[in-house]
Amino acid sequence: MISIVKDIVNNIRAMEEEAESTSGALENGNGDVGINSTSSSSPNSKRKESFKTRRAYFYWVTREQGSFDWFKGIMNEVAEMDHNHVIELHNYCTSVYEEGDARSALITMLQSLNHAKNGVDIVSGTRVKSHFAKPNWRSVYKQIAVDHNNSRVGVFYCGAPALTKELRQLASDFSHKTSTKFDFHKENF
Template sequence: MKRAYFYWVTREQGSFEVMNEVAEYDRDRVIEFHNYCMNSYEEGNARSALITVLRSQQHAKSCMDIVSGTQVNTHFARPNWHKIFKHVAVNQTMRTRELVRVFCCGAPGLTGELRRLAQEFSRKTH
């Protein structure tokens, strides 16, 4: 495996420690980590915008996220799965022509959406 994209979607900031533990094992920087906290702040409001700017600046200086207290960047609101799948498809299949596999767990609505997107992007990139 040359690259992995790991998305952790939660309502509780306390569960971010799990991601930090996984990140510590990624010594070769193979995994691209993303935390999504859905209950903290609404995306697009002034508070979220300010926290996003401060978070980016702090992470650039110290490689620590000020929201989660971990090495993994925190995003607010729900992930835009279509945008995420497009990003992976462009970065992996178009450039390197490598096979991309999707593994997920969660509510049936989420896994169904991810299955549908995986099939859609498989047709678009092969």
């Protein structure tokens, strides 16, 4: 999954660099400014045509806080360079009680204060704010179906087999109940 996110980031970066290099202001001796751009048939424009991803939602769900370290660099890179908000990152730490539970009130308060002051989450150590407990997958699918009406959405899962059945069933349910079509894919290892 990290490779997929890195690929999206690299495509975003390449398209931004391409946009910067193919258009620029030119000034002639009279002080007039014109725009210089290459034609759309340039080899670089093929990247834009082949890069189909318009939005990506990444959910990192882990029991231990230390697992966020594996992905810390790329999460910060995405937060810093994804100016068009193509990738939406969500971290979940399941060893902490969900937000609103009295047992997690102190860590939630510290997390909010630190994130507001320093822009860094105390749980993941990244710019991406962590949530507690497990995601409500039905709500996740519902929101994506609402946000991407009449679209095709690929769902890619890598993790414990126990969650496969639930995510596959939700993809099927929401594909039949909404105009959004979810294609479920599971990495086998």
